[in-house]
Amino acid sequence: MQLTSTAAKLFRPNISANTLSQTTLAILRVTLGVMMVHNGFDKLADIESFARAYVEYLGLPFPIFLSYVAAYTEVIAAPLVAMGLFTRFASLGLFGTMCVAMYHHISVAGLSLPYLELSAIYAASFFYFLVNGAGLYSFDALIANLLDSASLTLKEKQIMRLESSFEAAEAVKDENVVA
Template sequence: MIQRFSGMLRAVLQPNLAPNYPSQAAWLVLRLVAGFVMIHNGLDKLSNIESFAQAYVQVIGLPFPIFFSYVAAYTELLGAPLVALGLFTRPAAFGLFSTMAVAMYHHIKVAGLSIPYLELSMLYAAVFFVFVINGAGLFSLDALLAGWLNAMTPTSQTLESVKEKETTLVS
């Protein structure tokens, strides 16, 4: 059970990118910038949640507009720093990608396929989608934790040798 959970956690944390240091440094910069500039979106929503709920959430027909406004705001306030730190990046980026997908839907519903309205939410969505697929990169807390989990989890050879020793001791 623990091994299965550890394997699933490693799969979520392990980045897909090769350890090319200049490329990884660029991923780090993108992650930091995207994470830090996204924080203000959550703060803006919380500064006047009723206004945001009425102008954005109610317009697209979601039920419980205040509730979903809080969900969006806290997804941005919690997810953006996690992306910046590179900690649980895939789940955090998925939440942020989802809020940007809803924002894109709102912009299309209100203004049609108007690029000036869509561009920022499209750009954010694309960046967060890349992090959902690739993970945080080499310079991240995710990579550090995945490496630690790899070192702490016994390999199948080690498990087989332990089982052999157990059967030898029992016989």
């Protein structure tokens, strides 16, 4: 019976906001932001060439303007995602940019996975943060907590502290059962 219980725990999805899951989420968010920002700087280094090769190729209007929009979206929004500040808004812009990149890759090479994979991974990751937000270890969470704290009554704050204590006790109890 113990083996079945251990196996079940290995396959059970993580549905709680525990420290490990929130830490890995923050690491993913920071990695994505840091890695994405260089794409914007690459575009800005030779904006005319990027506009010709990517935006004009797709037949989009105002290629220079749209190239600057894409570049500055990446240069500004990627660090915001990394910091977890205005994450949903920043992720929306980056998700849109990556969707256009995916469209370009498909129009150039069809459904060639090696050509498409990086933009698809970025798009899926930014879509995750668009839907779910930055996680607990972010400036967004800090701001939300400050806004929530300002609007709560004393009784609501006491209830939240009790709930936090109960959840912490349950987490310790669960860890003791696993060990």
